[in-house]
Amino acid sequence: MVALPYNETMFNPSTFGSSGSSFTGFGLSTTTPATANPMKDFEVVNPPDDSVQCMAFSPPSIPQDFLVAGSWDNNVRCWEVQRDGKTIGKAQQTMGGPVMDVAWHDDGSKVFMASADKTVHCWDLGSNQKMQVAQHDAPVKTVHWIKAPTYSCIMTGSWDKTLKFWDTRSAQPIMTINLPERCYCADVEYPMAVVGTANRHLIVYQLEGQPQEFKQIESPLKYQHRCVAIFKDKKGAGAPAGFALGSVEGRVAIQYIVAASPRDNFTFKCHRSNGTSNGFQDIYAVNDIKFHPVHGTLSTVGSDGRFSFWDKDARTKLKNSEAMEQPISCCAFSHNGQIFAYAVSYDWSKGHEYFNPQKKNYIFLRSCYDELKPRSR
């Protein structure tokens, strides 16, 4: 574990586009209308200027909580998140294209940033420098850090239909795996990795010794795969046991790698409006799924601008939020499960006509530990 001198002097908050000084004081900005923050959560200061595509909290190896968010404005921003919900803009890096995914190194000193410019860069936070560590033939959609007992590397999934593994010191991948289609979503929980691609392919990899394909799974969903998250058994501790897969059709599938019985696998509907107005029910895409690191319960965020908490073992919904003004594009849990972050920004679900660059993008933080406690069966 590396002790990092996150001095203020290292970072120049003025790199953030707007005012040089970060907001002090309480998370709720007085200028945020109540409709934009219906859940009255803490607002992250200096949010990106374009939609937030991905977010990640720092790992447990560093004492403070840092949040990084990648955006369609090509930037990755980093904030320190304090206990009281206050956020302080720390630093920012710019990629050559919209940022598709971010991932932390397990020692908390580096952030990997995958971009539509077909590269992945490693941002060393201590020096505030970045360097390229991966290359694809098409935008890189996912990046994950793999920490195995015998090796460490990053796994990158791209629209060029390959999954590549990189030792970050080398210009060539140490392994390339061909995917049946463009990589749309992926997740890694050692020793398991799962990748969802276009045309509803779903492949599970085992990472022990050397990454290799474990099996291709017939998709439990009928619609385009959008997000996937691995869960572990024993409520968040233990070995990875399965994954949750979200589609564009307001549905999540819970799938066990080894199902004790076929009934263990199921799907549930989510992020759908009531079928009241004109009898029409609007079905929204599930943009992100994340599992609570401690409780093992999960959260989903959708194009309907809501987030929901679920207990997959009790098969119940724990909480449904109010609707935000824009879709919620991604979410993240802090490593100890205390903070739930969700980004409210346009996800293109209604096409380019509904894109309003003037609309502000938000990232909200919510103290969620109690809300995500599993329902005892």
Place this chain on the structure above:
Amino acid sequence: MGRKKKKQTKPWCWYCNREFDDEKILIQHQKAKHFKCHICHKKLYTGPGLSIHCMQVHKETIDKVPNALPNRNNIEIEIYGMEGIPEEDLKEHERQRAGRMGNSSRRQEEEDDEDSQSSLPGQSNPPPPAVPSQGPPGPMGPMMGPNGPMMPMMGPMGPMGHMPPYMGGHGMMAGPMGHLGPMPPPGAPPGTTPPSTSQPPNKPLFPSAVQQQTTAGNSQIGPVKPAFPAYSQANGQSTPSTQASSTPSGLPDKGEAKKPALITTVSANSRIIHPEEDISLEEKRAGMPRYQQAPRASPLRARAPAPAPPPQRVESPPEERRMKMARYSQASATAAAMAMGGVLTHPAGVRPTHPGVVVEAPPMVSTIVPTMVTTMSSGMVPTGHMAIPVSMPAIMRPNMQPIMTTQPMLSAAVPAVSAMPGAMPPLPIGGMRPPIGLPQALPGHGQMAPGIAAPPMMGAPMMGGHMIPRFR
């Protein structure tokens, strides 16, 4: 279910194919869903009744029955409960019902091939909602379509609904795997044996038994036509619910291989908030002109396509030219040809020159001149951000400004330096190092140097030596 023997067939709604325990309930359903005036919410008794009401009271014409399936929304046909249903549709429903019963009796152990296929005659009949083993629509009720307040899973997440048919595939796979679970293979200790053998590591998570694809999955994934993501697959997945069923709409696309797949819903009362083409939202957005830009270091404002090239970019074209020059100066003509091929494509392409350069390299590596790799991959470490190249040129020439920025990485990079060329295994040990001429050609630009410098410096011993720790 109280009675063993119900009426011949349980009442079902002609408009939307749902089943009900009781005709009374069916009628209530029809009145609430199909015969309700959308303007004043008055419940009529029949379809024509509704149409007349709207015309007389609201002066509005209705041409189709609300919440009905597309082929069943004729407002002229007078249906009341089970009365008025055309015989043909009755028979068809019977057939489907028979198919379903047979299906459900076999539960999750069987493939549903013939059932689903028999239930898809033409597209006139949307496949019945997948029937869980229980059969009756009761438990299906909450799952099927908006039923009153369609809260997304309030309380219990509801029945598994359409899972069972999928379980046909999974059940089969879980079966054999379950058997072998308790007896994990006499441990190939993970990591020591090349997992390419039939025994994957013996963690309980990945039962050793059947490797790779499930039977169903295999046939499924491979030949799946890219055009029908939403199409209920031929090998027997009945669609989940009437709401999300997309089978009939998928079929018309079949003939047009070129057309991008579409996301479709069959249901008359719901729509998916998603652009029609079945590409991811990010792909669609990335295709927009505002996001089509050369990678640059410029900050937020610069969203318009490639206005001011960043410093890196400026350097690259000259560098490309130099690369081409180097190619020409190569000893090996073939290598030069390859290089030309590789390099030339990049300037033609969009922005990412160096990234682009690299793009060519990997495929080339495997196919033709391994020497390409040297230069190409060195090209990959272009932007001065890479530490490895940084250290190399440091040796060759001191005046590497770009390197300065990455100083902190140097220390980490140095040990890896030697490994870097090691990253290119296919490189011949021999002397085919074309870009020897390059270093001179690229003064002041760290990018090319590292790789270039590498070959002359390393040569054969390099390869055998300090390889990056591979997966062990």
